[in-house]
Amino acid sequence: MLPKTSSGTGAIVRTTNPTLTGAKTDSLVITALTDGKIPYHKDDTDGLVDGPTKTDVDSAISLKHAAVSIDGTSPLSLSGQAISLKNDAAAAITEVDTAATPENSTLKIPASKQLYDHAATKANVHGIVSYQGRNYQLFNPYVSKASVYQGQLHCHSTGSTDGVNSPTDLVTAYKNAGYDFICLTDHNALTADPSVAGILFIPGVEQTITNSSAGSGIPHIGHINADALLVNGTPQEIIEGIILESNALASLNHPEWSSLTDNTCLSLEDFQLMEIYVSTLLDEGVALWDKMLSLGKPVWGTGTDDCHNIAAATFNKYSVMVYADELTVSAIIDSLRNGNFYVLQTDGPTISAITLAGNVLSITVSEASTIEFIGKDARALQTDAAATTASYTIKGNERYVRIKITADSDSKIALTQPIIISPIWSGYGDFIGQRGHENLETGVHGLPEIIDNPVNFLSNTRLPSQAIQMVTKTSTIPGVVVADNDALNFGTEDFSGIVRVSLPDWTPTGTVYFIGKYQDATHDWLFYKSIADPTTIRFLINGLTHVFESSLPDEIPDTNYAELGFTVSVGRTNTTVTFYLNGVQLGSSQSSANGGTVTNTGDVAILGLITTSYKGKCSHASLFNYCLSAAQMLSIFNNGIEDYDQWGSQTELITDANDTHFGDGDINNWLAYTNGNGTCVYNAGPGAEKCAKVTVGATAGTYTGGRLDSTNCTAMVAYKYYRFSVDVYIPSGQHFTSVIVYWSGFSGRTELAALTADITKVDQWQRIWSIGLLAATVTGYVTLVGYSTTTGDIFYFDNASLKQVGAVLDLEPEGIQPAPGQWLDASANKCHAMQPPAGSSLARPVRTFEVRWTNTWAGTHEAQNIGGVDQSVLPPNCYIESIIGVIAGTTIEDIIIGDGSDTDRWVALTTGLAAGTTSFKLANRISDGTNYKLVVDPDANFTGSITWTVKGILL
Secondary structure, eight states, rough: OOOOOOOOOOOOOOSSOOOOOOOSOOOOOOOOOOOOHHHHOOOOTTTTTOOGGGOOOOOOOOOOOOOEEEEEEEEETTTTOOOOBSSSSSSOOOOOSSOOOOGGGOBBBBBSSSSHHHHHHHGGGGEEEEEETEEEEEEEEOOOOEEEEEEEBBBOTSSSTTTSSSSHHHHHOOOOOOOOEEEEEETOOOOOOOOOTTTTEEEEEEOOOOOOOOOSSOOOOOOOEEOOOOOOOOOOHHHHHHHOOOOOOOEEETTTTTTOOOHHHHHHHOOOOEEEGGGBBBBHHHHHHHHHHTTTOOOOOEEEEOSTTEEEEEEEEEEEEEEEESHHHHHHHHHHTTEEEEEEETTTOOEEEEETTTTEEEEEEEEEEEEEEGGGGGGEEEEEEEEEEHHHEEEEEEEEEEEEEEEETOOOOEEOOOEEEEOSSSSSSHGGGTTTTTGGSSSSSSSSOOOOOOOOOOOOOOOSSOOEEOSBBBSSSOOEEEEEGGGGGOSSOEEEEEEEEEESOOOOOSSSEEEEEEEETTTEEEEEOOOSSSTTTEEEEESSEEEEEEOOOOOTTTTTTTEEEEEEEEOEEEEEEEEEEEEEEEEEEEEEEEEOOOOOOEEEEEEETTTOOOOOOOOOOOOOEOOHHHHHHHHHHHOOOOOSSSSOOOOOOOOHHHHOOOOTTTOOEEEESSSOEEEEEEEEOOOEOOOOOOOOOOOOOOEEEEEEGGGGOOOHHHHHHHHEEEEEEEEOOOOEEEEEEEEEEETTOOOEEEEEEETOOOSSEEEEEEEEEOOOOOOOOEEEEEEETTOOOOOEEEEEEEEEESEEEEEEEEEEOOSSSSSOOSSSTOOOEEOOOSSESSOOOOOOOEEEEEEEEEEOOOOOETTSSSOOOTTTTEEEEEEEEEEOOOOOOOOEEEESSTTSSEEEEEEEEEEEEEEEOOOOSSSOOOOOEEEEEESSSSEEEEEEEEEEEOO
């Protein structure tokens, strides 16, 4: 991962009498800090008279002057920018002498403490680039250098207990194979340089973590250019120890082979490299690499051998081709840190040139190959077959673009590092100016991993391209409204919500409702900022008897946007609510007794409530039918909602209701899951509840439970999230060590989250669940099992449910139409919102509009509003370009479309409309200047629906 400033344990402390000579090459090296003063310049040996002391220091170095030396070389002008070092003890320099000689204004900071080498990378950060109105910034790791050097970053000698060859023989073998450098990485051992002529030796270690809580496997951390062997610790502690060395790099080695879960790998920070191709393991980390890049966690991918025997098949399989001006340890490490290299399979296609001109990425390779440009979520953006050159125009929404080259002759490969893409949204000077985009060409602003603290209102690159602005607070008109829909009723199940809002005053004197669903005072859920305490945000369920709250930080600037989120986790007895600000959890989770079902007949309102609206802006609002994790909240803040997370539905997928509640007194389609002879049968359980009973058989020490075949469920679709949940009851006196739900037999599934029953909670019902992202083959079993070593142990289960989870409402800024129009829902449910008939405007004017809606008739022919409400949906000064309807059902005899006054203003009588798509002939394209409704009126009874798309421009 591109390293951030570290939070390591080393202190920056002060020297008592620094000796400085010369005019331009000297550096003030702060090596000791006591309770004395910090030196102001070379002659101030006693410290500034009124300068800061150690106790004044607040974990930062603030540079007011314009020069920084990176390891004594490559001066960099900061133009007023700041660099921060985070350490347990750190120093603060409040001013550097700018009038004296140059040696008084230079500070030496080790390169390993920097984000990366600014001097080497500042030329790679392109300024603002535009494509079809979208502004973005690119980081290109490739810099022209004098030569390219082949190297091996992972191999073992007899310095490892499982190594076969001596260090001399191993290094000599790689030299003879044509390698220019080698990093010898024995297990938990720093092997000395065997001094083989003709090849550069880089010391290294593969740290095998044994004191670790990570995942189900043992992480292996590569320590490249190691100064010393590190003491064992957690994976994160080892990584931090590596990057605190003067010029070392940390690599996450063969994560899949190590049986590390994706979540474990994603939780690690600050490693710069990750193995994606490893000898005979092939593409062992490519999928995880793409996931990290998609989530905004840049990391450079490497190819290695992990060779333990030069006579084995693991020798000379994959290498890194590093661009550098000279073959020195410093030059090679600098290029690796900055991503200026590519991965090569031995005898594979080499890269002759890779360039980025504006937003056009071009590559030239040594032989005819298939050249693939790959972006977010590993999507193939463009493929050029049988090519030696190819170019791709970056659009700005790819998040990254990397290139894979596969030779036509033998299918051997080469892979580039990613071009990192950071969107820059226009129209929001309160963000843009303060983020320093005016100096984009001199720094590395905008990369997703730069911002160390996500609770920073100037940090996020996913700034709104559009917003609805409520002009004033009023008690006569509603906010933005989404009509009641089954998809928005969560019953007694988990759900989450996110809104991105801007308030003119973040400490208002009145209550501000961000989002909620209100039927009446005892049937509602509301997310709001309370008049009782303007420093808090609150969430209530069904009145004031179930209120959860969390304090907001006081540094939200007025008029600035903040992304506020909540998750609601509903158990059998208690509900837990967690609050989030800009992707980061606020305080601790709050729990209270369940408040009952949240299903009601009210509409969802945003920046308003029924007949009340609130002054402010909203650029995004979404609801999910499951409890988002902390990692997902942060990912949504940084990157937006993933495509596969936009398909939430409240439709039960278990096709037989008796398989969910056993209401017919039978086990139905459930089968026993057992490694022995345990059973799963129907039983009248605790409290005479109809449920299933699982009994451990004679072969104890195995898993016993029940499973339901996916053929008894509505067909599941690949690359969508599904949640299987069930209530479990464990009687006292049992000996289960675990009771868990999971997906068995599904191909390629990834478990997003799973919950194990709390085996200490006996004689009570509890709800457990598992969420899986399923791959192409979606057949298998949803399974519930318990593990016990005691024959005859029992547990019960009931209320099984299988649903597709994700966003049930996704209102993105791109879907906002000119007032008083719709806000189009990007989720699969198409619960389009309506702006109020008056009192709203767009934060950024647009010249086009759309209206989308579905009208349904069941053997009737009443007139209906396109948009679902009896109000204007067309903007003033509209010019309709097209009205398209997709008809499902029986043939419609005839139809007209009016404006609410003139019954056929838009579409005159149209007859004989069969099922299918119709482009309606327009009677008028402009309004009468007063009426802006869309009213469709079939003349005869009709059973079916029409899905409308109305498009136009503003005059």
